[in-house]
Amino acid sequence: MKTALECIPCFVRQAMEAIEMSVNDVSQKKRLLRHVLREISIADWTVMPVVIAQRLQRLVREETGQGDPYRIVKDQMNQMALDLLPALAESARCHQDSREAVVRLAIAGNLLDSGSKSRIALEDLSGHLDAVWDRPLVGSVAELFEAAAEARTILYLADNAGEIVFDRLLIEALPIEKIRVAVRGFPVINDATLEDARTAGISQIVPVISNGSDAPGTLIDECSGEFRHWYNQADMIISKGQGNYETLSGSGKPVFFLLTVKCPMIAADIGAPVGALVVKRERRCEKK
Amino acid sequence: MKTALECIPCFVRQAMEAIEMSVNDVSQKKRLLRHVLREISIADWTVMPVVIAQRLQRLVREETGQGDPYRIVKDQMNQMALDLLPALAESARCHQDSREAVVRLAIAGNLLDSGSKSRIALEDLSGHLDAVWDRPLVGSVAELFEAAAEARTILYLADNAGEIVFDRLLIEALPIEKIRVAVRGFPVINDATLEDARTAGISQIVPVISNGSDAPGTLIDECSGEFRHWYNQADMIISKGQGNYETLSGSGKPVFFLLTVKCPMIAADIGAPVGALVVKRERRCEKK
Numbered sequence: 001m002k003t004a005l006e007c008i009p010c011f012v013r014q015a016m017e018a019i020e021m022s023v024n025d026v027s028q029k030k031r032l033l034r035h036v037l038r039e040i041s042i043a044d045w046t047v048m049p050v051v052i053a054q055r056l057q058r059l060v061r062e063e064t065g066q067g068d069p070y071r072i073v074k075d076q077m078n079q080m081a082l083d084l085l086p087a088l089a090e091s092a093r094c095h096q097d098s099r100e101a102v103v104r105l106a107i108a109g110n111l112l113d114s115g116s117k118s119r120i121a122l123e124d125l126s127g128h129l130d131a132v133w134d135r136p137l138v139g140s141v142a143e144l145f146e147a148a149a150e151a152r153t154i155l156y157l158a159d160n161a162g163e164i165v166f167d168r169l170l171i172e173a174l175p176i177e178k179i180r181v182a183v184r185g186f187p188v189i190n191d192a193t194l195e196d197a198r199t200a201g202i203s204q205i206v207p208v209i210s211n212g213s214d215a216p217g218t219l220i221d222e223c224s225g226e227f228r229h230w231y232n233q234a235d236m237i238i239s240k241g242q243g244n245y246e247t248l249s250g251s252g253k254p255v256f257f258l259l260t261v262k263c264p265m266i267a268a269d270i271g272a273p274v275g276a277l278v279v280k281r282e283r284r285c286e287k288k
Numbered sequence: 289m290k291t292a293l294e295c296i297p298c299f300v301r302q303a304m305e306a307i308e309m310s311v312n313d314v315s316q317k318k319r320l321l322r323h324v325l326r327e328i329s330i331a332d333w334t335v336m337p338v339v340i341a342q343r344l345q346r347l348v349r350e351e352t353g354q355g356d357p358y359r360i361v362k363d364q365m366n367q368m369a370l371d372l373l374p375a376l377a378e379s380a381r382c383h384q385d386s387r388e389a390v391v392r393l394a395i396a397g398n399l400l401d402s403g404s405k406s407r408i409a410l411e412d413l414s415g416h417l418d419a420v421w422d423r424p425l426v427g428s429v430a431e432l433f434e435a436a437a438e439a440r441t442i443l444y445l446a447d448n449a450g451e452i453v454f455d456r457l458l459i460e461a462l463p464i465e466k467i468r469v470a471v472r473g474f475p476v477i478n479d480a481t482l483e484d485a486r487t488a489g490i491s492q493i494v495p496v497i498s499n500g501s502d503a504p505g506t507l508i509d510e511c512s513g514e515f516r517h518w519y520n521q522a523d524m525i526i527s528k529g530q531g532n533y534e535t536l537s538g539s540g541k542p543v544f545f546l547l548t549v550k551c552p553m554i555a556a557d558i559g560a561p562v563g564a565l566v567v568k569r570e571r572r573c574e575k576k
Contacts, residue, residue, distance in 0.1 A: 009301035037329035
C-alpha cells in the first residue's frame with residue numbers, strides 16, 4: 001500500500017503523541033513538532049506509510065534521546081490484557097465455536113494500537129472486548145485452521161504490546177509445534193518487542209525471534225538475516241495488524257492477515273468497513 | 289483559547305479536506321498539502337486556533353482559485369436539515385419541556401461541522417439526532433430563556449450550514465423581535481454565510497447581518513463596523529459552536545455559548561466531556 005493524502009494528518013498525530021510521551025518541556029515539544037512537519041513536507045510520499053512513520057518515530061527518538069517512549073504505555077497494555085485474559089479464555093472455551101472465539105480475541109486485541117487513529121483508550125478496552133463476540137468477522141476461520149494443519153512451519157508476526165497477550169490464545173489453539181513468533185527488532189510506537197513476548201508468556205511456549213527492524217510493519221529488506229530465513233522458508237505466515245498488512249499485502253507470500261480495520265484507507269484496500277475483524281488470505285495466494 | 293499541540297494534526301486534516309474538495313489533480317493536491325505543512329511549521333502557535341485555521345483555509349482558496357470549496361457540502365447539509373426539520377419540530381412540540389427541546393436541537397445541529405474532528409458523516413445525522421433527547425445537557429436552559437426575556441437586544445452568532453436550519457426553531461422560541469442573526473462574511477470551511485441564512489429561512493423571520501470576516505470563529509477586530517456596532521450594543525449574545533467559543537470565551541461580554549463539545553481541548557476548557565451538549569454563560573459574566 002502506498003501513502004495516501006489521508007495518511008498525512010495521521011503521521012502528524014502519531015509523531016505528536018510520541019513527542020508528548022518523550023519530553024515534558026513545552027518549547028521542546030513545539031520545536032520537535034515543527035521539525036516533524038518540515039520532515040513530512042519534504043518527504044517522499046510515494047513510499048509505504050510505514051516507511052514515513054518509521055522515519056518520524058526515529059526522528060523523535062533521536063532528538064529526545066528517549067529510546068522507547070511508549071514503554072510505560074506498553075507495560076500498561078500488557079498488564080491490562082493479562083488481567084483480562086483468564087475471563088476471556090474462559091469465554092472462548094464456552095463459545096459455541098472456540099476456534100472462532102480465539103481468532104476474534106486475537107484480532108480484537110489489535111485495537112490496542114497507539115499508531116492508529118481509531119485506537120481505543122486503555123480504560124475502554126474491557127468494554128470493547130465485551131462487544132467482540134458480536135462484531136462482524138470478515139473471512140474464513142476454517143480456512144485459517146486448515147492452512148495451519150497443512151503447513152509444516154508457521155511464522156506468526158506479532159503486532160502490538162497488549163495484543164500479543166491475546167495472541168497466546170490463538171497460538172495455543174493452532175498446531176503450536178510448528179509456530180515461531182516474530183516481533184519488532186527495536187521499539188517503535190507501541191509495537192511488541194522481545195520484552196513484550198516474554199511478558200505475554202509467548203517466549204515460554206514457542207520460539208520467538210526479533211525481526212531486526214524498527215519499522216512499525218514488516219519491511220523485508222530491512223529485516224535481519226535470521227528473520228528473512230524464517231520468513232522465506234515458512235509455508236504459512238500469520239500477520240497481525242495494519243502495519244504488517246500495509247507492508248506484506250501483495251507480497252505473494254502465503255500470508256493470512258488478521259486485523260481490526262482501523263482506517264478508511266485500509267478499509268478501501270481490504271474491502272471491509274472500519275471496525276470489522278478481518279481474516280484475509282494474501283490476494284496473490286488465494287487461488288493456490 | 290490558545291492553540292495547543294493537539295490542534296496541529298487537526299489543522300492538517302482540516303486543510304487536507306479543503307484541498308480534497310477544491311482540486312482533482314493529485315499532484316496539485318500533494319503540492320498544496322506540502323505547502324500547508326510548511327506554513328504550519330513556521331506559523332505563530334501562540335494565537336487562537338481559529339487564526340491558524342483561517343490562514344490555512346485562505347491559502348487553499350487562494351492557491352486553488354476555489355472561493356467556496358464547501359458550497360456543495362453546505363447545500364447538502366442545509367437540504368438534509370430542512371428535510372428533517374418538520375419531524376424534529378413536531379418532536380420538540382410534543383416534548384415535556386419544549387424549550388429544552390429546541391435548545392437541544394440547535395446544539396445537536398452543531399454536529400454538522402466539517403471543521404471538527406468528531407464531526408459526523410452526513411448520512412449519520414438522522415441517527416445522531418434521534419439520540420439528541422437522551423444526551424447529557426450541561427447548563428441551564430431556564431437561565432438562557434430568563435436572560436433572553438430580560439434582554440433588550442440579542443445578537444445570535446450562527447455557526448455552520450445545516451445547523452442554521454435548526455437554529456430557526458430556537459429563534460422562534462425566543463423573543464424573536466429582539467433578535468438579530470450574524471453569519472460569516474465570507475465562505476470558510478462549512479460555516480454559514482448569508483446564502484445559508486436565506487436557505488434556512490432565517491432571513492425571512494429576523495434581520496441577518498454578515499460579520500465581514502472569513503475566520504471560522506469571531507475575531508472581533510477583523511469584523512465589519514456594522515457587526516461590531518450590534519455586537520457592542522447587544523445585551524445578550526447567543527454564540528453557537530466551538531469556533532465562536534474559542535474566540536469569545538473570556539471576552540467578558542454577556543454571551544451564552546451553545547455548543548456540542550467535539551474536541552478534548554474544548555472539553556478541558558469548558559469542563560464537559562466530548563459529546564456533551566452545553567449551554568454555558570461567559571465566565572466573566574456569571575456573577576452579573
